[in-house]
Amino acid sequence: MKKIFINIAIIISFIFIYLLQANFFTWFKIAGVMPNLLIILMLYIGLFMGRNSAIIYGAIFGMLVDIFISRKLGITSIMLVIIGIIADLFDKNFSKDNRITVMTMVGVSTIIYEIGTYILSYFFLNINIEILAFIKILLIETLFNIILTIIIYPIIQLTGYDVEEAYKGSKILTRYF
Amino acid sequence: MYNHKKNGFLGIIITVIILIILVIVTNMETSKLYNFENVISKIILPVQNVITYLQNKISGNTTFFADMDQLKQENQELKEKNSQLEQQLRELEIIKAENETLKQYQALAEKYQSYKTIPAYVINRDITNYSKILVINVGKDDGVEENMTVIADEGLVGNIISVTSNTAKVQTIVDSASSTSALTSSTRDSMVCKGTIDGTSTLKATYIAIDSNIIEGDSVETSGLGGIYPKGIHIGKVTKVTEGKNKIDKTVEVETAVNFDRLETVLIITNHN
Numbered sequence: 015m016k017k018i019f020i021n022i023a024i025i026i027s028f029i030f031i032y033l034l035q036a037n038f039f040t041w042f043k044i045a046g047v048m049p050n051l052l053i054i055l056m057l058y059i060g061l062f063m064g065r066n067s068a069i070i071y072g073a074i075f076g077m078l079v080d081i082f083i084s085r086k087l088g089i090t091s092i093m094l095v096i097i098g099i100i101a102d103l104f105d106k107n108f109s110k111d112n113r114i115t116v117m118t119m120v121g122v123s124t125i126i127y128e129i130g131t132y133i134l135s136y137f138f139l140n141i142n143i144e145i146l147a148f149i150k151i152l153l154i155e156t157l158f159n160i161i162l163t164i165i166i167y168p169i170i171q172l173t174g175y176d177v178e179e180a181y182k183g184s185k186i187l188t189r190y191f
Numbered sequence: 192m193y194n195h196k197k198n199g200f201l202g203i204i205i206t207v208i209i210l211i212i213l214v215i216v217t218n219m220e221t222s223k224l225y226n227f228e229n230v231i232s233k234i235i236l237p238v239q240n241v242i243t244y245l246q247n248k249i250s251g252n253t254t255f256f257a258d259m260d261q262l263k264q265e266n267q268e269l270k271e272k273n274s275q276l277e278q279q280l281r282e283l284e285i286i287k288a289e290n291e292t293l294k295q296y297q298a299l300a301e302k303y304q305s306y307k308t309i310p311a312y313v314i315n316r317d318i319t320n321y322s323k324i325l326v327i328n329v330g331k332d333d334g335v336e337e338n339m340t341v342i343a344d345e346g347l348v349g350n351i352i353s354v355t356s357n358t359a360k361v362q363t364i365v366d367s368a369s370s371t372s373a374l375t376s377s378t379r380d381s382m383v384c385k386g387t388i389d390g391t392s393t394l395k396a397t398y399i400a401i402d403s404n405i406i407e408g409d410s411v412e413t414s415g416l417g418g419i420y421p422k423g424i425h426i427g428k429v430t431k432v433t434e435g436k437n438k439i440d441k442t443v444e445v446e447t448a449v450n451f452d453r454l455e456t457v458l459i460i461t462n463h464n
Binding site (some may be wrong): 032035037038039040041042043044045046047048050052060079082083084085090131132135139140141143144147148150151155161162165166167 | 200202203206207209210213217218255303315316317318319320321322327352353360362367368375385386387388389390391
């Protein structure tokens with residue numbers, strides 16, 4: 015029952031984030047660059063729900079975004095799945111109890127996602143190579159995502175451990191003692 | 192514990208404020224600084240009004256409490272009148288918005304009379320920083336097909352890249368994978384305009400003859416080569432001309448006539464091909 019509720023909440027979050035990205039963040043930009051909240055959502059799923067959920071959600075959400083707005087299917091899907099897997103790796107190697115650690119995870123995930131998307135877009139969509147412009151976008155987007163993480167961290171902390179308990183069971187003894 | 196929570200909340204508020212300031216500052220044009228003054232005066236004016244009102248009331252207005260009943264009745268009547276007026280205002284606003292949209296369609300259709308066109312609204316925008324694709328609210332059922340040209344009042348928008356029964360995706364000319372064959376209106380120098388990944392209103396034009404006479408301010412329009420766009424549709428204006436170090440190539444920056452950030456209404460040309 016709890017899992018069904020969590021899944022509904024994740025789907026609603028995705029819809030909310032998509033609408034936010036397509037409307038609010040098309041004008042609420044830093045130097046013309048918008049953030050990518052989908053990366054934070056995928057990181058959340060990977061960290062608290064585990065790798066399998068991250069792969070399934072990454073593939074579905076990515077496919078939906080590609081259908082809605084992209085020219086070719088697959089690029090967003092592949093990259094969101096990769097972020098989900100990376101989030102699971104983060105979970106196994108780092109503690110997510112600390113705000114700074116989560117901010118760093120978001121920063122690293124954003125950099126990996128954007129570099130991957132840019133490379134795939136170059137090969138599949140034939141976009142121009144503009145290294146300096148890309149680095150500018152990459153840095154601003156990473157900064158934007160980190161700032162947003164600071165704002166939504168209380169929500170992550172408040173809901174994350176309930177979600178983790180529902181999906182992975184309480185591992186606190188095996189992990190810390 | 193309490194202090195920790197309090198500090199965390201304060202931190203979030205400070206972060207939100209910094210974020211808003213960042214967004215405003217980075218998007219502000221220096222020529223529009225006078226807006227700042229307007230905003231300040233808009234904030235201060237109501238406060239000043241309240242202070243003046245209180246001053247007037249305190250300084251010897253002895254008739255303030257006189258005839259309360261009459262005032263109450265009057266107040267009631269005014270409230271009713273006010274709600275009626277608000278209702279009328281809402282109706283008028285709806286009519287005004289409809290009128291505005293129809294006017295835009297009319298202006299667009301008149302400007303491009305030789306083409307058969309379908310009007311459409313932009314209903315979705317790209318959520319990434321690298322591509323600039325739009326989704327519009329017409330599709331196959333309305334007669335829209337792939338490769339049709341999309342224009343706006345100011346000029347060229349892009350072309351249709353995929354269609355569903357009632358929506359269509361438009362690849363804009365500012366998309367980094369888009370190339371548009373173009374000419375300058377006065378000197379007829381040809382060029383290829385490409386979108387850039389970091390600009391929503393700038394095109395980079397290449398393949399320009401070194402002996403061409405392009406100068407800043409020249410108007411740029413479609414050349415008709417390539418078969419997608421019809422000839423003579425306005426694209427924008429030249430803002431910068433750069434010659435290569437060895438003087439064997441030339442690049443030009445073109446500012447698009449269309450403001451893609453605020454684009455809402457478009458027309459699809461259906462009879463070009």
